[in-house]
Amino acid sequence: MRNQFILKFSLLFAFIAIVACSKKEDPIGAGNENTSIVLTSDAGDGTVEVLAVDQTVTFRVTGSDGEDYTSSSIIYVNDTEIEGGSYTFSTIGEYTVKAIYQGITSNMLSFQVLSENERALTVDVAKAMRNQTITFGLLDSEGNNTASEAIFYVNNNPITGFSYSSADEGNFEVYAEYMENGQTITSSTKSFSVFIPKRKVVIEDYTGTWCGFCPALVVAIDSLRVRTDHIAVVAIHKTASSHPDPLDFPRITDLQQEFGVGNGFPKAQINRTTSWVARSGPEFIIEDTGILAMAGSETNVSIAINSQLSGADLTVEAKVKYENGSQAGDKLVVYLLESGVAADQANYFNETPGHPFEGKGNPIEDYIHNDGLRNSLSALFGDNIPETQPFQEFTKNYNFSVPSNYVGNNLSFVVMVVDSENNAKNAQVAHINETKDFE
Template identity: 55%
Template structure:
């Protein structure tokens, strides 16, 4: 196709004008955090509390605003609402309890009610890291641990004591045999697994709907997605001087300053490593899925418009000074016109798609940051000990909930991402 010099000059002038004339952003005003509820009981707040028959338990609820919601919350036992906030467990079995106030749901408490001869088998790490010690417990109806008096079997073979370690990945079964008043009993079988943490590479795409060369990064990301799922993608949009971008992220200016972002498009791997044109897939695949020493889990719940996100981080070697956790909310499937300077480029994937492309699909657009945009401090954490932090957000009405995902990354003191994880809203994403 024949080209004309004056057209090239016009295109370059347009690009320079858009890049150099950025809009002055309003001062950032943090949003009020959405309400979160913490449910407790007088029986304890462990992940599993053991009760005897006909034991009564009293529940309390405290809001993240410091207010007491105990008397105005509705309590659910195995998803059935109860009257008041006291419940008597009159039958053996397992129970899950939660509280709800004004469409906000609390954390869940778990109980197991035992007959005098029954025991509750516990596993302190149902999903353990390779070489992590898994400890088994055996609780009686009084909550006393009788593990030292029992024999535990892992995959059918008796083990010494009540701990287990595996140097290889896999799925395992465990049960215990014990004696009560000279009678032999066995617990039901429970499952646990051992995994090796794998690295998910963070790809951050600094982009704008007005930026005609920016689709090149989006196409490269699509190619990476087809090759691996060991990536977490965040597209950070910026409004042009005269062409507004509906996905504009208010604090993009701060990110650009810290990470040395100039004119768009720009892409970064693991926050700080430049991913430059032609955006080679191999640059990402060289890191994606490699073994690492920390893992991230995400469990989110959406009640009405209230999103609660529970994040967990575990290290094989413990945390390092300066480690932080970043929690982003991204949205895909947003249809909006996209400038396309490849419209007349022979054999380009976007040739003859129009300029702009009227129905371009924008994915992974950064909508909100639940943490500080550069991360919240991770407290000193010992090896194989979980660091936990909960976040909450009131989802704006113009977000498409079905297309929302959560991206969590752990970064070091230099803002380099050490690992990441992503999940859909409402999904419980375990360590992997």
């Protein structure tokens, strides 16, 4: 009896140790939001600040934790590093200024040093949604906005006033004409664009390296990739008791319970809540799912992503913009993925004539697994999006310490906006260290 007790205790201790190691290697949880830095200046922080020749500007770098990081940051003027926290603008022209602190990049400030009689043209939204109002400015050497005194031209056509919107997407150019000492002066020309958000369909692949039928879903997803760029794929791996999976996602059971996903893998979910049912044995057919009809269709919410990996420190900025405003219950889901993971893959199609996986072996040795869900930087089912007005940007920052068993260059993101019922309204995909704009 005593030996049985010792055995049970040993097994329990081993189980706890395994779970503890798993948690340490694969931490799941919400990100720390105190990660961004903001660059400001004593000249102002508008869309463009007008300066005089030889004017000196002093900069300040502040963390979202309230700390002053100016002395620890590097400041760049037109991508050239400067010494200290101030700079003298001695030449006429346009300038952009940014700061970097421990791999974290700040917002960008814009300045223009004007020549005599010159005025600075400003565009408050460089990339606007359809029907979003874009406002133009015209700053004199004193920084006064003289837009009301000018005539603005968009694509060489005069407009009324100094604002513009378009129901059509496209690229546009704007310039202004104004009078100075009895002469008509033409400003510089600036570009802006208008876009209509396009929907990315979320495909979640519930899979495992032990699952011999799972390559069938890979074939279907690869067929989708050939036909559209407007999908966001998340491969969610589960370990089998006799076959550990290197991409095992510790909270896969929570996802399965929430979305009613059984254990007979492969399983696939479309936009989180709709099952993609295998129609021909283990095969997954594309045409009857509606995926291609949704992919790339017009929608009213757009997502932007910016990420920076410095050593093991990952910072992610996710932005959401609505054409018609948010709805109660909307949430932001931020998933961290890894590709390029080599692991043997069971393959029940090795002897199936004509199948793409015929003759690949069973298992397929060192098969390359892509889009594996590593971590949820947001809460697993999303972080609440507060009430957001039309065209207003909602921004949320995340910080994550990347475990040593992840390959940094192989990381990517799928970011989703989901509604109160967890249906994905739109998604965005980005690689590590990539700035993905609204689209």
